[in-house]
Amino acid sequence: MSKTLDLEEFRVDVPANWESFTSQGYDSKAGGITNGKDELTYDYGWYSYDFKNETTATHTRTSTIIDGKPALIVKPIEKGKGVIGVFMQVDSRNKLSLSGKDIKNEDTAIKIFESIKF
Template sequence: MKYYCILCLLLVASCTTPKEDTWQTLDFGAFQLKAPPDWKIMEFEGVDSYGGGLTNNVDSLTFDYGEYDVDFETGANRRVAEDTVNGVPATIMIPVGDTPGIVSMHLRPRHDKNQFTIWGHHVQQQELILKIYKTIVFKHSDTTVNPPLTADRFIISTYITGKTLFQMNCAGCHAPLKELTGPPLATVFKSRDQQWVCQFLRNRNSILKDSLQVAYEKEYQVQCTRFPDLSCAEIRRIMDYAH
C-alpha cells in the first residue's frame, strides 16, 4: 500500500508538470529563454546594467546583464558545475545540501563585452530552474552545443569570483585597463583565446613563444608568474572580469 501511494504521488506530479515542448518563449531583448506557461516576465531597472527577471509565484529568477560580475558570498561552499549553454561556457552553482538556496548561472556571451548572471534565492524547484537556464540563447549562441547537465557534473567547491581571483593572483603586476609592472590584462586578453591563456598560466612549457609574448617580455622586462593550481574555469572568470 505504501509503495502504491508513492507511485500515485509521482504520477500526479508528472501530470502537473508541463512538458518542455509546451513551454513558452520569453523575449528579454538581449536574450531569450523558455519556461513553462505559468511563468511571466518581471521588469525593473538595473543600476548600471540591464536587469529583470521572471516568476511563477513559487520561484523567482533575477538576471543582471552588464559590465560587472555579480558576487554571491565569495568563498562559500557550493556545488559547482562548469557547463556549456548553447555554445557559451557557463558556471552553474547550486546549494550543497537539500535545503533551498541560491541557484545561479554566470556566463559571458561570445562577441560581447558584458557578463550575464541569473539567479534565484531559496529555490524550491531546482531541477526546473536548471532546465530553464539551459534554454537561454543570445544573438551569437550556438544551439547545437548544449550538452545535458547531469548531477555528476557538480562538485563541492569553494567558489571565488573573477574579481577576487584577479586581486589574489594578478593585481600585484596588472590592472585591467592600465599599465603597471605588466601590461593591461584587457589588452592582452583581446589577442589571446581562453585555451591559450589557460595553457600559458598553468603549463607554459606546452606552448611555444610567439612574437607577441617576446615583445611583452622585452617591453616590461618581466615574466608572468605561473599558476598551476588555478583551474581553466577560474582563469576564464579572471578573463571575464578583466574584460
C-alpha cells in the same frame, strides 16, 4: 518547457505559468522571471555577479557550455536552501547572471538556465 520569454538581450524557455518582469538596472539590464512562488532575477552588463561567494563548501559548482558560451551553474548542496544561478561571459564586455534564492523546484531552474539563447 512550454513557452519562450524574450528578455531583449537573451531568451529563455519556461513553463506556461512563468512570466517576466523588469527592474531598474544602474549599469546593466535587469529583471526576472517568476511563477509567483519561485523567482529568478537577471543582470546583463559589464559587472554581473559571478558567484564567487558560493564556494564548494556550500554549493556545487558546474562548468558547462550554454548556447556555445562557457557557463558556471551553482546550486546549494542543501536542496532549496541558498542561491541557485548561472553566470556567463556573453562577449568581451557583457556578462549575464540569472539566479534565485531558496528555489523549491531546482530542476526547473536548471532547465531554464540551460535554455538560455542569445
